[in-house]
Amino acid sequence: xxxxxxxxxxxxxxxxxxxxxxxVSHQMVAMSDDNLVVGGYPGEGNWDNMRVAEISAQAYxxxxxRIAALPVPARDPVTGGPMGLWSA
Numbered sequence: 782x783x784x785x786x787x788x789x790x791x792x793x794x795x796x797x798x799x800x801x802x803x804x805v806s807h808q809m810v811a812m813s814d815d816n817l818v819v820g821g822y823p824g825e826g827n828w829d830n831m832r833v834a835e836i837s838a839q840a841y842x843x844x845x846x847r848i849a850a851l852p853v854p855a856r857d858p859v860t861g862g863p864m865g866l867w868s869a
């Protein structure tokens with residue numbers, strides 16, 4: 782599920798790839814026994830695990846500013862090729 786509680790449930794199957802931009806909340810709500818998830822993050826970056834219900838309004842605003850300042854990755858995270866259709 783993406784976009785928090787009450788968000789959109791997405792079904793992924795063998796061969797699917799999901800690229801979630803910074804700041805998009807996500808949660809696995811079901812899986813099969815042969816499920817495999819691999820996460821990748823840019824080498825120069827780090828991440829904040831934040832729960833909106835547990836942070837102040839100022840901490841939320843600060844996180845939004847940090848997300849907006851992130852650069853577009855140098856290479857496509859799925860293919861490794863040029864970014865092509867991606868934009869800042």
